[in-house]
Amino acid sequence: MKMYDVIIIGGGSAGLAAALEINKFRKSKILLLERDAELGGILLQCIHNGFGLKVFKEELTGPEYAERFIDELHEKGIEYKLNSMVIKLHPDKRVEYANIEEGFVTIQAKAVILTMGCYERSAGAIGLPGNRPSGVMTAGAAQKYLNIDGYLVGKNVFILGSGDIGLIMARRMILEGANVLGVAEILPFSGGLKRNIVQCLDDYDIPLYLSHTVTEIKGESKISSVVISKVKDFVPIPGTEIEFEVDALLLSVGLIPENGLSEACGIDMDSRTKGPIVNESYQTNIDGIFACGNVLHVHDLVDFVTEESRRAGQAVVKYLENQLEKSDNHIEMISKDGVSYIVPQQVNVNNINDKLELFLRVQKEYRDVNLVVRSNDTIIKTIRKKHMAPAEMEQIKLKVEDFDSVIGSISISVEERQ
Amino acid sequence: MYDVIIIGAGISGATIARELSRYDLKTIILDKEYDVATEATMANSAIIHSGHDPLPGTLKAKFNILGNRMYKQMSTELDIPFMECGGMVLATNKEEHILIEELYARGIENGLQSHELQMLNREDILLLEPNLSDHVISGLNLPTTAVTFPWEAAIANIENAMDNGVELALENKVVKIEKNDYFTVTTNKDVYKGRIVINATGIFGSDVANLISKATFETKARRGEYYVLDKDVRVANRVLYPAPSEKGKGVIITPQYHGNTLLGPTSEFVDFEDVSKTTASGLEYIKTNSQKLVKNIPFHKIVRSFAGGRATSSNGDFIIEESDVKGFINVCGIESPGLTAAPAIAVYVVGEIVGNILKLIKKEDFSPLRKPVVRTFELSNDELNELFKEDKRYSKMICRCEKVTEGEIVDSINRNCGARSIVGVKNRSRAGSGRCQGGFCQSEVINILARELNIDKQQVVYSKTGSEILIGKTKGEK
Ligand SMILES: Cc1cc2nc3c(=O)[nH]c(=O)nc-3n(C[C@H](O)[C@H](O)[C@H](O)COP(=O)(O)OP(=O)(O)OC[C@H]3O[C@@H](n4cnc5c(N)ncnc54)[C@H](O)[C@@H]3O)c2cc1C
Ligand SMILES: Cc1cc2nc3c(=O)[nH]c(=O)nc-3n(C[C@H](O)[C@H](O)[C@H](O)COP(=O)(O)OP(=O)(O)OC[C@H]3O[C@@H](n4cnc5c(N)ncnc54)[C@H](O)[C@@H]3O)c2cc1C
Numbered sequence: 001m002k003m004y005d006v007i008i009i010g011g012g013s014a015g016l017a018a019a020l021e022i023n024k025f026r027k028s029k030i031l032l033l034e035r036d037a038e039l040g041g042i043l044l045q046c047i048h049n050g051f052g053l054k055v056f057k058e059e060l061t062g063p064e065y066a067e068r069f070i071d072e073l074h075e076k077g078i079e080y081k082l083n084s085m086v087i088k089l090h091p092d093k094r095v096e097y098a099n100i101e102e103g104f105v106t107i108q109a110k111a112v113i114l115t116m117g118c119y120e121r122s123a124g125a126i127g128l129p130g131n132r133p134s135g136v137m138t139a140g141a142a143q144k145y146l147n148i149d150g151y152l153v154g155k156n157v158f159i160l161g162s163g164d165i166g167l168i169m170a171r172r173m174i175l176e177g178a179n180v181l182g183v184a185e186i187l188p189f190s191g192g193l194k195r196n197i198v199q200c201l202d203d204y205d206i207p208l209y210l211s212h213t214v215t216e217i218k219g220e221s222k223i224s225s226v227v228i229s230k231v232k233d234f235v236p237i238p239g240t241e242i243e244f245e246v247d248a249l250l251l252s253v254g255l256i257p258e259n260g261l262s263e264a265c266g267i268d269m270d271s272r273t274k275g276p277i278v279n280e281s282y283q284t285n286i287d288g289i290f291a292c293g294n295v296l297h298v299h300d301l302v303d304f305v306t307e308e309s310r311r312a313g314q315a316v317v318k319y320l321e322n323q324l325e326k327s328d329n330h331i332e333m334i335s336k337d338g339v340s341y342i343v344p345q346q347v348n349v350n351n352i353n354d355k356l357e358l359f360l361r362v363q364k365e366y367r368d369v370n371l372v373v374r375s376n377d378t379i380i381k382t383i384r385k386k387h388m389a390p391a392e393m394e395q396i397k398l399k400v401e402d403f404d405s406v407i408g409s410i411s412i413s414v415e416e417r418q
Numbered sequence: 419m420y421d422v423i424i425i426g427a428g429i430s431g432a433t434i435a436r437e438l439s440r441y442d443l444k445t446i447i448l449d450k451e452y453d454v455a456t457e458a459t460m461a462n463s464a465i466i467h468s469g470h471d472p473l474p475g476t477l478k479a480k481f482n483i484l485g486n487r488m489y490k491q492m493s494t495e496l497d498i499p500f501m502e503c504g505g506m507v508l509a510t511n512k513e514e515h516i517l518i519e520e521l522y523a524r525g526i527e528n529g530l531q532s533h534e535l536q537m538l539n540r541e542d543i544l545l546l547e548p549n550l551s552d553h554v555i556s557g558l559n560l561p562t563t564a565v566t567f568p569w570e571a572a573i574a575n576i577e578n579a580m581d582n583g584v585e586l587a588l589e590n591k592v593v594k595i596e597k598n599d600y601f602t603v604t605t606n607k608d609v610y611k612g613r614i615v616i617n618a619t620g621i622f623g624s625d626v627a628n629l630i631s632k633a634t635f636e637t638k639a640r641r642g643e644y645y646v647l648d649k650d651v652r653v654a655n656r657v658l659y660p661a662p663s664e665k666g667k668g669v670i671i672t673p674q675y676h677g678n679t680l681l682g683p684t685s686e687f688v689d690f691e692d693v694s695k696t697t698a699s700g701l702e703y704i705k706t707n708s709q710k711l712v713k714n715i716p717f718h719k720i721v722r723s724f725a726g727g728r729a730t731s732s733n734g735d736f737i738i739e740e741s742d743v744k745g746f747i748n749v750c751g752i753e754s755p756g757l758t759a760a761p762a763i764a765v766y767v768v769g770e771i772v773g774n775i776l777k778l779i780k781k782e783d784f785s786p787l788r789k790p791v792v793r794t795f796e797l798s799n800d801e802l803n804e805l806f807k808e809d810k811r812y813s814k815m816i817c818r819c820e821k822v823t824e825g826e827i828v829d830s831i832n833r834n835c836g837a838r839s840i841v842g843v844k845n846r847s848r849a850g851s852g853r854c855q856g857g858f859c860q861s862e863v864i865n866i867l868a869r870e871l872n873i874d875k876q877q878v879v880y881s882k883t884g885s886e887i888l889i890g891k892t893k894g895e896k
Contacts, residue, residue, distance in 0.1 A: 035818060085815040096799065098813045098823075103806035104799040122855035124722030127645070127701045131694065132724070134880030134887055138857045149861055151875070151888035176892055215698070221884035236698070247889070260819065260853070263650055271718075 005320055007095050007109035008032045009086045009261065012041020013302050014293020014309040015115035016069035021313025023076050026320060031107070032073075032080035033097055039073070039080065040066035041117055042294075043302065045140070045147045048168055050195075054303035065302060089114075089265040091286050111316050114262055114276065114284075114291040115309065118298055120165070121254040128160075130217035133224075139165040139252040143172070152176055154248025158226050159183040160214050162190040162197070164300060164391075166252025171200040180204070181244045184212040184228045189365045191254075191391050193300055214249070215241065223249055255298045262291070272341040273297040279346040280356055281315035281324055282308075290316055297343050297359065300393055304359070311357070318351070325350045331403070331410055338362050338369075338414030340390070347410070349403045358396045362414055365389045370415045371396065375406040388414070419611045420444050421776060423603050425592050425626060426618035427454035429568065429757055430749050432575035433764035434616060438772070439582035442779040446612075447576065447584065448605060450591035452882035453842050454835060455572035458620050459757070460845075461642070461694065461726020463672050463680060465657055466564040467755040468505065470525035470535060477736040479528045481759035481766070486562055488761040496574035496788040498566060499675040505563025505657035506543065508711050510553040514661035518558040521662075525560075534562050547654060549712045563657050567675050568757055569845050573835055578788045580834035582781070589883070592619075595629040597743055614745045614775055616767065621690055621729040623737070623750030631743050637751055639693045639727035642683025643700035645708075648719040648853050649677030649820075658711045669707040676795075676820070676848065681708040681715070683726075693727030700725070721853050728753035738763055740771055747771050792829065795821050816866070817859045819852020824866060831870045841881040843867065864888070 006022055008015045011034030019032050038044060043051070046062030053059060056068070073080065081099060088096040093109045120138040128136070135154060143165060145151045155178050159166045162185040170180045183201060188211050190197055201208055209228060215236045216227040226249050230240035257275040259267075268277045268285040275296040276284040282292050292312035293305045318324045325348060333342040342360045360371075366388045373381040373396065380402050388394060396412070422438055424431045427449035438445045451457075466489050472478035493500035509515040518537070525535045536559045543557045544550055580586060590605035595615065603610045619626045620637075627633035647653065653671055660668035672680040684700045701723055708715055731737055731751025736759070740747050749767060752759070772778070792805065792812065805812040805825070812825035830837045830846035837843040840850070843863050850856030850863065864887065868875045879885045 035815070083814070085818060087815070087821060098802075098815055100810045100814045103803045103810075103813045106799065119854040120857050122721070122853075122857060124646070124855045125720055125853075127696060127698075127720065127723040129696050129698050129701075132881075134885035137860075137887075141857050141860060144861055145888060146892055149875075149888075150892050150894065152890045152892055153887060154889065221880075221882045222886075256853075260650065274718075 001094070002107045003029070004031045004107060004109045005029045006031070006111045006113065006316060007107065008113045008115055009089070009095070010034065010041065010115035010117055010295065011036070011039040011080060012115060012117050012293065013043055013066065013069065013305045014117070014295070015041070015113070016066070016073060017306045017309035018113050018115060018292060018313040018316070019078050020069065020072055020076065021310040022316055023078055025314065025317045028320060030078050032078065033084045033086050033095070034080060034082050035085040037083055039070050039082070042140075045143050046168070047147050048172070051302050054301070055306050062302075086261060089261045091266055093288055111288045111290065111319055113312060113316060114289065114295050115293045116258040116261065116295045118255040118257045118294040120251070121256055123251055126253055128214055128217055131219060133217065133219035133222050135219070135223035135246075135248045136217060137248070137250060139163070139169040139250040142248070142250050143169055146172060146176065152178065154178060154246065156181060156246045157248045157250060158244050158246045159250045159252060161185060161251055161253035162192050162208060163252035163254060164192040164196050166250060167192045167196040167200040169250055169252070170206050171204060174204050174206075180206050181246065182207045182209055184209045184214060186211065186213040186231055186234065189389060191252075193391055217249065222247060255294065257295045257298065259295060262295070265289070270341065270345055272335070273343060275343075277345045279330060279344050279348060281318070281351050282312035282344065283315065283319070283324070287326070288319060297341065300391065304393065304395070308359070331406055331408065333358070334409050334411040335360070336411045336413035338364070338366065339412050342412060349400065352400050354400055356398045358398065360394050360396065360412060361390055362388045362394065363390060366414055368417060370417055372413050372415050373398070374411050374413070375409065378405055380406070380410070419600065419613070420446050421612065422614045422616060422772065423448060423601065423610055423612035424616045424618060425603070426620060427572070427576060427586065427588075428457055428459040428618060428620055429455070429572045429575070429760040430618040430752050430763060431616070432572040432579070433760040434618065434749065434767055435579040435584050436575040437764040437768040439579040439584045440780060440784045441768075442781050443776065445579070445584045446610060447586050448590045448592060448603070448610065449588050452589055452839060452879070453845070454576055454586070454588070455569040455845075458726055458729060459572045460569050461644070461724050462568055462754070462757055463670055463683065464565050464568050464674060464757070465505070465670070465672060466566055466758045468525070468534060468560040468562045469528050469530055470507070470521050470558065470560055471662070472528065472755065474524060474527040477738060478755060478759070481736065481762045482755040483529050484762035485755070485759040489564060489566065489758070492761050493566065495786045496578055497790045498571045498574045501565040501673070501675045503563070503565055503656045503673060505560040505659065506538070506547070507558040507560070507659040507661055508543070508554045509556045509661045510710060511555065515556050517661045518556065522558055535560055546656070547658070547712070549653060549714060551709065551711055551713045554711060565657065565672060565675055566757065571757070573846060574788050577833055577835040578786070581788070582784050586835060592626060592629070597630065597746070601745065614747065614772060616747045616749060618749040618752070620752065621693065621727050623729055623731070623748065627741065627748055627750065630746055631741060633741070633748075635737050635751060636732040637729045638732075639688055639690050640730045640753070641686050641688045641693050641725055641727050643696050643704065643725040644680050644682030644723060645701065645704050645720050646722040646724070647679040647681065647716065648721050651679065651716050651719050653679045653712055653715055660710055669704055669710070671708060671712055678721070688727070690727070694725050696723045696725045721855065736763070738767060745775055789833070792826050794823050794826065816862050817849035817852060819854050820848045822847050822849040827863065827866050828870060831867065837867075838871065839879045839881050839885075840864065840867065840887070860887070
């Protein structure tokens, strides 16, 4: 059986950044396994601008952003395999993959990093009522047909869900000459970034129907129309139906971390992020298995993925050097009022260099509030926030000193300003 | 001139076709749809019932018990998934306990042996079903209950029938039937002549029967809706039925061969065009009622919902008889337990009805075996590497959720009764049935279909004519 120091599963922005970071600090035998025919992950189909403002201080397209990392990977001679899908991960860090050159192969690693990204919630998962004609698909699938394969999937399009991919596809379809009749969102606020609402909908006069959902899909072989209705507490209100004649309905109703491998391996999951529970070093409950990027929690900005994956890479270096302290004695991070999740979920202070970066999301839209970090009743930190929304991930930095007085757990909540 | 024309390529038509292919007869199956097994056979609970439920003396009772005993052999010969998981009817209160005791007596009267059903108390059941809800007090254990993969059962029967000479004509909707010395069956496309016509058209049974003479029965559509849970969660180890109540059979929890769990069905009479539509209220009913028998159902693991229509006949039983027009045989009103009963119905229809009209001569070269199907997830890595040596495409993963290789997809297209659409590939190989529902692999499946069928990608259909996915090239492409 072939041996590696680190096996990285998934060659998207997370896998690429982690591989490069490990290589930077420690000469290691690294293998990056990617299922697709190319490295880059979801970035490859995001041909719009808006990547890299933080990491490179310039606006790049998805493929351009990915290319910088792929070029560096080549330069550094880091080993990777394409068209190679990992089919099983064992808790002892054996990894099974398959490809057309080698067949089914098992290899062993000292450390594994999970960077499998996420998949889109499907029409099936949300139980859309009505027929099952063709022309109903996720926005990401339509994006792939359009940007990678060069095909259009509809001329009169409606979009359900205001996630970023849906918004970006609305603009993209218009540019290809299609009509985009509207976007319906079941929540009273959008699921996408503000800048995408402005640049992709407002600029093209595409109506956004908040508190609306699809209540019927019509059509025999191909979708012929969708009916949307206004909702109150998620229940459609009779009499508010609007029907649109369409030949495609695109869904942008959420991304779900792709954790089939992780769950089968026995990794503990967080029911809110749908990703593994990790500690300050991005290590899961299984020793030597780490996770970062969209597989850990859904990110809206690739720059955050890159930074998070670099930190995970640094932690893996420490792990390989036996410098990560093992201890069950950790601080729990608790999401209180208004906070839907925090990553990492557990913290061992002794493994933090100088500061810890936390990501969190809030449950609804807030204006002029405070994010308050507490341990028991002691306030550790208060951050003033002009505006927060579930679509926009928040980042908090805690210094090592901040943990001096902490016992047991830390909670974070959204609070009114006094 | 055909000896036998079968109308309808559901499980009833499929098993009859295979049974006929044992004999020296010229047989054709006609179906109005783009693929076989698209109606009731596509949307049901997949349960091979033990025979405890139908009323004694009915055709349902008779063919249920006979069919259950034939399934294992049929599944082995045709390589159809078959899971002998057992089943149990559960009671949550005194009245229901009395009801399941009645079911016990009914099962015995229907001919079940004492080892085929037992009453169990809560403690015994908990050992078998740790996820049981707190409400359950007792149960009727039915070890011969099993689970099949319904459309593969129909596809496999038709494939084997075709390997043995039967013809299949799809997209042929029967619109007219006349009889002189023989039958003339007219479809939207063609005219077929035959000595015998078998009407196995599910919910359309009485409509098609009425094309030749006034039917003595009426078939109505009773819709059932379902949720499907992802395959990595085990809610129950065996089929769990609620005790039947006035309101119907209630929501059944059914583990599936590939690891998924079905929750459903509902029961509601609807117009024919609405049988496969899911509704918000139906799905809500399932969520509420499925929690009666087990706890901790992970509803966030739902991957799909679907609906199908049972062909309920006006006399409440199966109708399996030659009509007043000689040679016109109705196999109608085949609602549950029709999937279970199908192989037994086929033997009866061919042996007792067709055999009385035509002379049945056994074919010497009949082969009961279907070429085995590769299912990657069933094989060890060593076995997979053996396959890989023969054909590299068996190591190229296309569907990552269900682990389906290109080899399996190509095979599903190139058999008799092979896939011609994206849904056809999905139903045969499972590519696209997992949690992402084809989000990642559909474009790859389109490429493979186009290549194997030698058509342009824009001609590849989703499910039927007119359901193409790619409708044009982008501005940059020519
Ligand atoms: C449509 C869309 C638009 C976006 N727009 C922006 C934007 O404008 N600006 C911005 O900053 N950010 C944007 N983002 C966010 C950002 O691009 C993503 O969050 C980031 O690229 C995710 O990186 P990742 O490596 O975690 O996942 P991915 O890029 O999804 O990579 C995961 C990789 O793992 C592989 N993989 C999965 N399972 C296996 C397996 N079993 N074996 C082998 N390989 C496997 C996959 O093939 C894939 O290549 C957008 C995201 C999307 C989806
Ligand atoms: C919700 C539900 C749950 C069920 N659960 C179970 C179960 O767990 N166990 C069990 O044993 N049974 C179950 N059943 C019953 C079982 O599914 C049916 O008995 C069985 O599938 C019926 O098969 P069929 O071939 O008679 O009909 P179908 O599968 O409906 O096939 C009829 C075929 O006839 C074709 N057709 C119709 N009209 C024409 C025409 N004019 N010209 C050409 N072709 C035509 C149709 O296209 C169709 O392909 C269930 C049924 C439903 C709906």
